[in-house]
Amino acid sequence: MTDVTTLQQEIATEQKHVDRVYARVAELRTEAARAEREGYRQASVGNFGALVERDAFVFHAARRRYLLDAEHEGLVFGRLDLLGGASFHVGRLGVRGENAETLVVDWRAPAAAAFYQATAAEPQGVIRRRMIQSSGEKVTGIEDDLLDPDAAPEQMRVVGDGALLASLSKATGRGMRDIVATIQQEQDQAIRSPGGGVTIVSGGPGTGKTAVALHRAAYLLYSDRNRFAGGGILVVGPSTVFVEYIASVLPSLGEESATLRSLGTLVPGWSATRTDPGPVAAVKGSLRIRRVLERASHDAVPDGPTSLRLLYRGTLLRLDRNALDRIRTRALPRGARRNEVRRAGIDGLFDALWAQALEQKIPGLPKRAEFEDTLAEREDFRSFIKEWWPRLRPRHVLAWLADPARLRRYGQGLLAPAEVDLLAGAFDIENPTIADIALLDELDELLGRPRQPARAQRNPFHVAGGVYEVSTSGERARAARAAATQRPDDYREYAHVVVDESQDVTPMQWRMLGRRGRLASWTIVGDPAQTAWTGDVEELDRARDRALGSRPRNAYSLTTNYRNSAEIFEVAAAEIRTIAPDLPLPVAVRSTGVPPVALAVPAADLPDAVRSSVTDVLGEVEGTVGVITAVARVGEVAGWLAEIGDPRLQVVTSLQAKGMEYDGVVLVAPDEIRAGGAAGVRTLYVALSRATQRLVTVDVTA
Numbered sequence: 001m002t003d004v005t006t007l008q009q010e011i012a013t014e015q016k017h018v019d020r021v022y023a024r025v026a027e028l029r030t031e032a033a034r035a036e037r038e039g040y041r042q043a044s045v046g047n048f049g050a051l052v053e054r055d056a057f058v059f060h061a062a063r064r065r066y067l068l069d070a071e072h073e074g075l076v077f078g079r080l081d082l083l084g085g086a087s088f089h090v091g092r093l094g095v096r097g098e099n100a101e102t103l104v105v106d107w108r109a110p111a112a113a114a115f116y117q118a119t120a121a122e123p124q125g126v127i128r129r130r131m132i133q134s135s136g137e138k139v140t141g142i143e144d145d146l147l148d149p150d151a152a153p154e155q156m157r158v159v160g161d162g163a164l165l166a167s168l169s170k171a172t173g174r175g176m177r178d179i180v181a182t183i184q185q186e187q188d189q190a191i192r193s194p195g196g197g198v199t200i201v202s203g204g205p206g207t208g209k210t211a212v213a214l215h216r217a218a219y220l221l222y223s224d225r226n227r228f229a230g231g232g233i234l235v236v237g238p239s240t241v242f243v244e245y246i247a248s249v250l251p252s253l254g255e256e257s258a259t260l261r262s263l264g265t266l267v268p269g270w271s272a273t274r275t276d277p278g279p280v281a282a283v284k285g286s287l288r289i290r291r292v293l294e295r296a297s298h299d300a301v302p303d304g305p306t307s308l309r310l311l312y313r314g315t316l317l318r319l320d321r322n323a324l325d326r327i328r329t330r331a332l333p334r335g336a337r338r339n340e341v342r343r344a345g346i347d348g349l350f351d352a353l354w355a356q357a358l359e360q361k362i363p364g365l366p367k368r369a370e371f372e373d374t375l376a377e378r379e380d381f382r383s384f385i386k387e388w389w390p391r392l393r394p395r396h397v398l399a400w401l402a403d404p405a406r407l408r409r410y411g412q413g414l415l416a417p418a419e420v421d422l423l424a425g426a427f428d429i430e431n432p433t434i435a436d437i438a439l440l441d442e443l444d445e446l447l448g449r450p451r452q453p454a455r456a457q458r459n460p461f462h463v464a465g466g467v468y469e470v471s472t473s474g475e476r477a478r479a480a481r482a483a484a485t486q487r488p489d490d491y492r493e494y495a496h497v498v499v500d501e502s503q504d505v506t507p508m509q510w511r512m513l514g515r516r517g518r519l520a521s522w523t524i525v526g527d528p529a530q531t532a533w534t535g536d537v538e539e540l541d542r543a544r545d546r547a548l549g550s551r552p553r554n555a556y557s558l559t560t561n562y563r564n565s566a567e568i569f570e571v572a573a574a575e576i577r578t579i580a581p582d583l584p585l586p587v588a589v590r591s592t593g594v595p596p597v598a599l600a601v602p603a604a605d606l607p608d609a610v611r612s613s614v615t616d617v618l619g620e621v622e623g624t625v626g627v628i629t630a631v632a633r634v635g636e637v638a639g640w641l642a643e644i645g646d647p648r649l650q651v652v653t654s655l656q657a658k659g660m661e662y663d664g665v666v667l668v669a670p671d672e673i674r675a676g677g678a679a680g681v682r683t684l685y686v687a688l689s690r691a692t693q694r695l696v697t698v699d700v701t702a
């Protein structure tokens with residue numbers, strides 16, 4: 001133990017430095033605000049080039065001010081003392097003094113890497129690593145690691161024990177705890193993996209995969225801002241609940257250039273939160289469904305015209321259903337995109353009608369070109385085309401799958417009869433599921449877009465009538481945080497794509513992601529043991545490899561569970577061991593001495609038991625409490641708890657619980673989650689590993 005005076009003296013030393021840093025930050029903030037104001041004042045002067053320069057200047061000043069504000073809390077969190085006597089402080093932001101001397105090194109800078117990577121075995125020139133804890137601007141604690149005792153000068157003091165455990169024992173509240181100060185070596189290596197290629201991070205529950213993914217986004221933006229802020233970083237998570245949960249973390253990392261989406265909201269115009277039952281999801285997620293969709297995209301429109309009749313110069317020309325079908329199929333060879341080849345369909349009609357006209361020897365028949373022009377101008381012909389070959393949207397075609405007869409036809413030879421039965425009734429275009437979104441995206445590609453005449457390039461600064469925009473970047477600067485949302489809705493040129501909980505991405509979803517990452521490097525984080533996928537595993541690997549392309553890969557694995565108490569993880573581990581006895585599991589580093597509670601009650605008593613467990617757990621933890629239950633039960637359970645009305649409480653399905661973290665968890669009827677074989681066990685494993693402090697399971701007795 002460190003004696004109190006030594007600790008106080010060391011805190012006072014650090015406080016002195018921290019005070020100096022905050023004084024300097026206050027100056028920098030004033031300078032940035034002044035630069036911003038000055039920039040605005042120049043708005044009415046100067047030529048076009050000067051205005052652009054001013055825009056850039058204002059933008060950078062505003063961004064700097066925003067970062068200084070955002071990173072205020074706990075700005076300095078570490079210090080390294082090096083061989084040779086030098087030392088420096090590490091923090092959320094790099095800060096220089098008036099004479100350009102370094103006051104704080106940014107945690108993402110190469111110089112700070114040793115703060116995370118040095119160990120006693122490999123000190124990397126570091127003698128003492130110091131974690132500085134603070135509240136606001138006040139230093140409240142210090143924890144040291146002496147990495148190279150032999151090199152330590154006599155007067156060097158070492159205080160505290162176990163900074164990591166100290167930070168882990170804090171309640172988490174809503175939103176992931178910011179781990180920037182306590183990143184561990186194995187995590188740091190994944191965070192700083194090269195910006196190109198594919199970085200694959202795997203690890204069991206609570207090993208910090210999500211934390212690593214988000215810190216990596218922040219690191220990439222820092223290390224190559226031009227490339228990654230310019231193109232943008234897309235971060236994809238499994239559900240909207242999860243995306244909301246992590247959304248607060250990126251701003252706290254000082255990053256605003258990342259776009260966050262769930263798999264159900266990746267396609268503009270759709271926001272799906274509903275999940276399909278496992279077996280349905282497996283069929284909808286499999287690559288076979290792509291061929292089913294392609295067939296649908298080439299099929300005749302339901303309720304479309306079944307024949308064409310035209311009176312031409314007193315003679316009736318007619319095409320019946322078979323003829324129309326033949327023309328359509330000829331115009332749509334495999335791979336053709338219906339919305340792009342409408343012209344071929346119309347040409348097919350002209351061919352057939354012209355042949356009839358010749359055959360019937362219509363008196364005074366003009367040349368073919370004139371014949372076509374006359375027809376093309378006729379209202380009856382035009383309205384036929386509109387109905388026979390309308391512009392199809394993905395939603396139209398997906399809706400056709402709700403018709404069992406069509407589904408059977410499209411699935412012929414691709415889907416087993418039992419699979420067709422499974423899918424019958426599984427499509428509701430008014431309320432699509434998360435899996436349907438990937439199908440809509442696929443259909444968008446299969447259908448294509450009508451060819452538009454090329455438009456003249458617009459000068460982005462041109463407003464109208466020769467007037468040029470002069471204040472755009474003022475707005476841009478104010479909206480610096482919203483930069484990501486300024487991209488068009490269907491933006492697909494991301495510089496980097498981060499996929500969290502990647503074990504649950506289906507083959508069809510990999511295709512959807514692949515379309516958004518054609519030019520990107522990738523970070524993929526996941527845990528195969530947590531997957532709910534019941535479909536073909538090889539197919540899944542193939543689809544993933546295809547999306548990631550031949551880019552070089554770097555794999556990292558994380559081995560320490562920072563979330564669960566050892567007591568809680570033991571229960572989760574026992575569950576997954578029933579199907580994977582040899583699976584390497586992470587080590588939970590923290591013990592609370594509080595064993596999880598396992599209740600079993602008759603069905604009639606379940607509501608009361610759940611209510612009282614939830615009330616107890618809310619009383620025992622300071623932060624959030626998650627009630628996790630099978631999908632089919634969630635509405636009912638939410639009803640039981642409606643009266644509690646505590647904002648810390650969240651009722652979620654076992655699928656929505658993916659990636660989430662709560663201080664206390666009440667798991668309702670775990671058997672119902674387990675039902676359904678290995679995937680059920682994996683889903684239950686996820687649910688059991690969500691709690692940091694308290695876990696109660698409430699089973700139903702027979």
Ligand SMILES: Nc1ncnc2c1ncn2[C@@H]1O[C@H](COP(=O)(O)OP(=O)(O)OP(=O)(O)O)[C@@H](O)[C@H]1O
Binds near residue numbers: 176183
């Ligand atoms: N080095 C660390 N120091 C302190 N806390 C950490 C560290 N790494 C991770 N944590 C914390 O551990 C918890 C779990 O992290 P995270 O959610 O990223 O894990 P995960 O691997 O994505 O989990 P899962 O696969 O179970 O969803 C979070 O509260 C995170 O802040």
